[in-house]
Amino acid sequence: SQQGEEDPQALSIQEGENATMNCSYKTSINNLQWYRQNSGRGLVHLILIRSNEREKHSGRLRVTLDTSKKSSSLLITASRAADTASYFCATDAGTALIFGKGTTLSVSS
Amino acid sequence: EAQVTQNPRYLITVTGKKLTVTCSQNMNHEYMSWYRQDPGLGLRQIYYSMNVEVTDKGDVPEGYKVSRKEKRNFPLILESPSPNQTSLYFCASSSWENNEQFFGPGTRLTVL
Numbered sequence A: 001s002q003q004g005e006e007d008p009q010a011l012s013i014q015e016g017e018n019a020t021m022n023c024s025y026k027t028s029i030n031n032l033q034w035y036r037q038n039s040g041r042g043l044v045h046l047i048l049i050r051s052n053e054r055e056k057h058s059g060r061l062r063v064t065l066d067t068s069k070k071s072s073s074l075l076i077t078a079s080r081a082a083d084t085a086s087y088f089c090a091t092d093a094g095t096a097l098i099f100g101k102g103t104t105l106s107v108s109s
Numbered sequence B: 001e002a003q004v005t006q007n008p009r010y011l012i013t014v015t016g017k018k019l020t021v022t023c024s025q026n027m028n029h030e031y032m033s034w035y036r037q038d039p040g041l042g043l044r045q046i047y048y049s050m051n052v053e054v055t056d057k058g059d060v061p062e063g064y065k066v067s068r069k070e071k072r073n074f075p076l077i078l079e080s081p082s083p084n085q086t087s088l089y090f091c092a093s094s095s096w097e098n099n100e101q102f103f104g105p106g107t108r109l110t111v112l
Helices: none
Strands: A005-007 A012-013 A019-024 A033-037 A041-050 A054-059 A062-065 A073-074 A085-093 A098-099 A103-108 B004-007 B012-014 B017-027 B030-036 B042-051 B054-058 B076-078 B087-094 B105-112
Touching: A005 A085, A012 A019, A019 A085, A019 A103, A033 A062, A033 A073, A041 A054, A041 A062, A041 A073, A073 A085, A098 B042, B004 B087, B012 B017, B017 B030, B017 B087, B017 B105
Parallel strands: A012 A103, B012 B105
Antiparallel strands: A005 A019, A019 A073, A033 A041, A033 A085, A054 A062, A062 A073, A085 A098, A085 A103, B004 B017, B017 B076, B030 B042, B030 B087, B042 B054, B087 B105
């Protein structure tokens, strides 16, 4: 049961530019989380935003949540080559996290 | 160091030969889960466990078994592996206070 769907599927930018990824979901959630995955490796938790929050920051990351539109966005500011990875949103509606298919971000120097 | 470990990291096997992938966490987390990741399909949950002796099916449980006899361990068992179970498998754990999942490094399984 795929819940979150990221957009775009792939994104290529230059170092220093901002990267924005979007996530849409279908049902009510307790929270929404973003994860990063470097090629073939385990996922790393980036940020969690609860359903009663609208915006959250962590370093160069900014996440917004619009529960009325059932959507979230992840903004990475001043991208670096090391940000090259796949990014997944995951929705928590109770007993399980449901992951989207991810956005592949490529940052070139 | 807080971590989730999986073994083996890589495994090539043949159809029908039973195998177990181990998962262990040292963070005293209640919740543990297994996912498989396939190109174009993202991460799909196989099984999860909310605590010792409590397990439940995820989205794609067919062909898999799990057990949770101790809090720290959550092995994934393939009784009779088939080629369609060739995939990258991840174990993850989290606490109830904070549902941020910690992932293991992954096990790449090939079934011939």
